[in-house]
């Protein structure tokens with residue numbers, strides 16, 4: 001596939017954005033070594049920008065980000081794409097509203113994934129960002145569409161932008177890559193808080209009505225408009 005000058009301009013800007021967002025994963029201590037990855041859909045194109053596989057975060061820059069089609073075929077860039085490219089691509093193919101995907105192995109969220117236990121909606125911040133319990137997706141081996149299918153099928157049944165893939169770790173989605181990174185940061189924060197709360201007792205439930213009210217406010221009123 002030959003990329004036109006207009007698409008290349010968009011891609012180059014997106015490569016810088018995705019590279020910078022990988023810095024948010026290390027800054028928020030969500031990844032170690034080369035684990036984790038961020039991607040962004042190229043607007044209006046069946047393309048995505050994603051991290052190259054196994055490259056140190058110290059060496060991630062716009063120029064090292066790669067571009068693939070939505071079946072994981074390399075279209076632009078020198079390096080091999082992330083080993084999670086198939087999962088990201090599957091999400092983009094089946095969830096047209098998603099513009100960004102993030103995967104980490106952040107400690108507390110991954111500990112919940114190891115138990116295959118959803119994070120209960122016992123904090124206002126969980127209601128705000130996730131709209132209910134943070135769901136668990138099925139165990140799936142990397143290498144084909146299994147992880148992507150598990151992410152999509154689980155998220156379709158939830159308001160949550162994050163899913164805890166059993167025995168693996170969190171994947172998060174958003175309207176753009178920055179929103180997906182935000183969900184990755186927040187799922188780790190609430191995973192830690194609920195874990196700590198449960199050490200000393202049973203966290204108290206929030207009513208569905210209150211969850212709905214909190215979610216609606218946060219998604220539609222919170223912040224600057």
Ligand SMILES: O=C(CO)[C@@H](O)[C@@H](O)COP(=O)(O)O
Nearest residue numbers: 035036037053054082083142
């Ligand atoms: O979780 C996995 C694979 O599913 C890790 O290898 C992943 O975090 C990092 O892989 P990449 O360096 O993106 O290929």
